[in-house]
Amino acid sequence: GAVVSQHPSWVICKSGTSVKIECRSLDFQATTMFWYRQFPKQSLMLMATSNEGSKATYEQGVEKDKFLINHASLTLSTLTVTSAHPEDSSFYICSARDGREGRHEQYFGPGTRLTVT
Amino acid sequence: AQSVTQPDIHITVSEGASLELRCNYSYGATPYLFWYVQSPGQGLQLLLKYFSGDTLVQGIKGFEAEFKRSQSSFNLRKPSVHWSDAAEYFCAVGAVGATNKLIFGTGTLLAVQP
Numbered sequence: 532g533a534v535v536s537q538h539p540s541w542v543i544c545k546s547g548t549s550v551k552i553e554c555r556s557l558d559f560q561a562t563t564m565f566w567y568r569q570f571p572k573q574s575l576m577l578m579a580t581s582n583e584g585s586k587a588t589y590e591q592g593v594e595k596d597k598f599l600i601n602h603a604s605l606t607l608s609t610l611t612v613t614s615a616h617p618e619d620s621s622f623y624i625c626s627a628r629d630g631r632e633g634r635h636e637q638y639f640g641p642g643t644r645l646t647v648t
Numbered sequence: 649a650q651s652v653t654q655p656d657i658h659i660t661v662s663e664g665a666s667l668e669l670r671c672n673y674s675y676g677a678t679p680y681l682f683w684y685v686q687s688p689g690q691g692l693q694l695l696l697k698y699f700s701g702d703t704l705v706q707g708i709k710g711f712e713a714e715f716k717r718s719q720s721s722f723n724l725r726k727p728s729v730h731w732s733d734a735a736e737y738f739c740a741v742g743a744v745g746a747t748n749k750l751i752f753g754t755g756t757l758l759a760v761q762p
Contacts, residue, residue, distance in 0.1 A: 575738070
């Protein structure tokens with residue numbers, strides 16, 4: 532149980548285009564999902580917190596107009612990188628919090644490798 | 649300020665040897681503590697967690713961790729390391745509350761020698 536999937540697992544896009552990354556909780560409902568960014572050989576940096584049915588909360592320094600987050604259902608959140616630039620190339624990881632009472636774990640997706648050329 | 653420190657960036661141990669990965673945290677409230685493992689190009693897998701109760705927690709793959717409030721530490725241990733344990737290990741701290749935001753340490757890369 533508690534499986535989180537991400538799609539695509541890797542994507543290459545041209546500079547100036549937009550790319551959408553999906554994060555799904557497969558066997559539980561996730562009231563909250565999180566988006567992280569990880570640079571090579573570095574830790575995870577929280578980008579934003581996504582709550583179902585409401586606007587995402589972005590961390591300081593993260594451009595909300597560039598990284599659009601939508602959490603339309605209890606099992607799906609999407610991250611859209613708009614007008615991508617090479618510096619947006621990174622490993623993006625989502626996690627989902629089990630919404631049941633007393634559950635505090637975050638379950639992580641396998642990540643999406645984005646390369647902007 | 650809230651922070652997690654993993655003092656060891658890189659550790660190499662021999663297969664079969666014991667392992668201890670250090671984690672210290674600074675947190676204003678009662679913390680939830682986690683250890684995650686990440687294999688190259690993969691997401692994170694939860695090894696174990698501490699919320700309350702017994703300060704020695706058991707996790708998957710033979711790992712355990714001990715919460716020491718007086719030392720603000722949550723060190724990860726394994727009595728006998730296997731080659732498949734080679735990976736990056738992250739300690740994380742989260743709030744007791746609704747937000748569930750996690751703060752991650754910088755990670756410790758574990759190499760296992762045959």
